[in-house]
Amino acid sequence: MLVTVAVYAAGAQLRADHPDSYTVHRGDTLWSISARFLSKPWLWPEIWQANPQVHNPHLIYPGDVLDLSFVNGGPSLRLEPSIHHEGEAIPAIPLDKIKASLKDFRVVDPSEVKDAPYVMGFEEADITGSPGHNIYVRKLNAQPGQRWAIVRPTHVFRTFDDKEAQQSGEMAANVADSDVATQDTPWMEEWATDIGNVTPNHALRGKPLAMEVAVIGDAEVLRGGDPATLLVLNSTQEIRAGDRLMPINDDPYDPYYYPHAPKSLPQDGRVIAFAQDRLSQVGPYDVVVLSVGSKDGVDNGTTFALWQPGEKVPDDVDHSSWIRSSHKWVRLPDEYVGHVMVFRTFDRVSYALVMDGLKPVQKGARVRMPE
Template sequence: MIRKSIGLLAGMLVTVAVYAAGAQLRADHPDSYTVRRGDTLWSISARFLSKPWLWPEIWQANPQVHNPHLIYPGDVLDLSFVNGGPSLRLEPSVHHEGEAIPALPLDAIKQFLKDSRVVDPSQVKDAPYVMGFEQADLTGTAGQNIYVRKLNAQPGQRWAIVRPTHVFRTYGGDEAKQSDEMAANIADADVATTDTPWMEEWATDLGNVTPNHTFRGKTLGMEVTVIGEAEVLRSGDPATLLLLNSTMEVRAGDRLMPVDDNPYDPYYYPHPPKTLPENGRVIAFAQERLSQVGPYDVVVLSVGSKDGVDNGMTFSLWQPGEKVPDDVNHSSWMRDSHTWVKLPDEYVGHVMVFRTFDRVSYGLVMDGLKPVQKGARIQLPE
C-alpha cells in the first residue's frame, strides 16, 4: 500500500533530510503503519525516523484531529510527501479502541507516576505525622485506626501516607558547577551514607532517609513514596484516621500529605529542548544499588520544571571522561611526575523525561551504546 506523490523517484525511499530541524527518515521506514496496543509514541516514531524526538517536526495533522499527538489503536499513520518533503498524516479509525497511545512504556514507569513525589524537605519536616496505632500496635495495616498529630482536617477527608526515601542533591556544593573531574570521581559513590548534619538532625523524625551521593551539594528536593491512604474519622490532636489501604506496614513517623488525584500528565510527545538547561546531570537511579543502568531504566536528573524541563523532553547523555596519566610522554618513571590528561566525554544514550518537579525530573533511558553512570551530563539530543 504505497501512497506517494506521482513522479517521486525511487531513490527517495532512502534516508532524506526534512526541514531545518534535520529530521531524517529511516532507510527502512514503512509507507504506512496501523497503530497497535502496546505501541508507544517513541516506538512508533522510531519506525519512521532515525531521530524519534523530531517526530513533531514532520507531523501534519488532518483537520478533523483535535490533538495530533493523541493516537489510538486502529489509527493509520501514512507517510506522504508535501512540496517534496515527507509528512506523517493520521487517518483516525472510526472507533477508537481503549486509551490513547502513551509516550513511554507505562510498565517501566508506572510506580513513579503516582507513588513517588519530590518535594521541598521543609514540607516533609512540617507535615502531619503518624504517632501511634490502635491497641498499641507497633505498625498499622489496612482496616486499622491510626493516630496522627499536627493534622488540621475534617471527618471524611482522605490523605496520602508517605515515607521519605531520598534526598536529591547537586554534585558538589557550588550549584553543580564543579569540574567534570569531580563528577567522574563521584560517579560510583555509594548512596547509602548518613554523613551529613541534616541526616543527624532528622534521623529520629524521618527514619532511614539517604542522600543520593556523598558530596554535600545543594539540596534539590526530597523524594517521598506514597505507601497508603487514610480517611479522617475524628479530628483533634491526635486525629483518628482509618487506614484504607497500604502497600507496606505503616510506621510511626510516616508523614501525611494531600491526595493528588492528577499527579502527572499522561499525554505528551517526544521533543528536543529549545535551550539546554545548565548543569543537568544524572544524580540517582531508581534502583539505588546499581552502579550503572541501561535502556528502560529510570534515572533522576538534576533539572526540573523551573529549569524549563517538561514531559517528553529528550536529551542525550554523555559520560565525563576520566583523568588518566600519560604514560608515554613523561620524564620520570614515577607516576606522580606524569602528565595527567582528561579523556573526551563519551556519548552513552538518550533519556526522555516523563515526570517533572521543581528542580528534579524522572527520566527513562530510551537507548544507549554504553551503560549510564551517575554524573552523566545531559546535552541536546543531536
C-alpha cells in the first residue's frame, strides 16, 4: 500500500507555477482546483489519498484553504478548514451540468423499445395526454397501483466508422430525421413521422449501438387489461400515441466521482453524439456520448484524452501536375483536444463530460489514455 501511494504521488506532480495556497471558492470543483496545481488534474484522488489528514476530499467547502508544500521532495497538500462552512461541499464535477443526463434520459437496446408497452389512446378521445388525465396502454402486464415511466425515443446511436460514413461536417445538418431514423428499424417509421425527433445525432450510416429515450413523465395503473388504464401523474411534455412505457428507475445516482485512467484503452472509442444535438462542436462542461461502455471496461470516473483526427489535405508541393486531383493526399496528424470524464455508463455507450480543452470537441474525436 505504501508503495502504491508513493507511485500515485509521483504521478500527480505539482505544476511549476502552482500557488503556495488556494482558498476554495463557491463554484469551484475538485477538477478545476486540481487543474490549478496538478500537471494531471485527473489524479487528484491519488494525491489526496497520500495525505491522510484530508479525511474526505469530497467534503471541502468554500472558505477552506489548501496549503501546498513539498515534503521530502514530494508534493503535499494540507487542508485548513474554515470555522463555519457555507453552503454545500464542492463536487468533483459540476453536477448541474449533468442532471438531465442522469435523470431524464436512458440508453437501451432498440429491441427493448420496440417490444415495450405503448400508449394507444386517451381519455375523452383527446389526441394527447397530460397530468391528471387517463391514458390507455397496450401490452402492459401490470397490477393496479404500479407506477411506470413514460419514455419517448430521441436518438439512435451508431458506430463512427470512417468507411461507413457517408456524410460529415456541415452536411450532417442537412440529413432528414426520418432518413436515418427508419434505416434498419422500419418499426420506427410512424414514430419518426409523428414525433419528428428520432434521429442519430451524427450523420453516419454505421451499425446501431443503442437507442436513447427521454423520460417525459410517469403514470400509475388504475385498471389492468389490454388496453390498461393509467393515470398520468406528471409529465414534462404532452403524452402522445406511440410513447412507450418502461419500469421506473429508482436507482440512486452517486454524486461522487473519482477520475481515473482506464485499465486498458477500448478499441476505436469515439465521440459519436452531443447532448445538445443542434451543435456542431462543444466545449468544457458540455455532455458528449462515447461509443464505449461498461462492456468495454468503462465505468464512472473513467477519464480519456480526446484527439481530433487529422484532415486529409492535398500536398501542393510534392506533385507532378498542376491539376489538383492528381496531387498526393496526405493525412495530417491527430490533434489533442482535451479531457472527458465518464459519469454514466451503459452497455455500449457512455455519457461523458468535457472537463477541459484546448480546442472545440467535434464528433469523431478519438479517445486515448489521459497522458
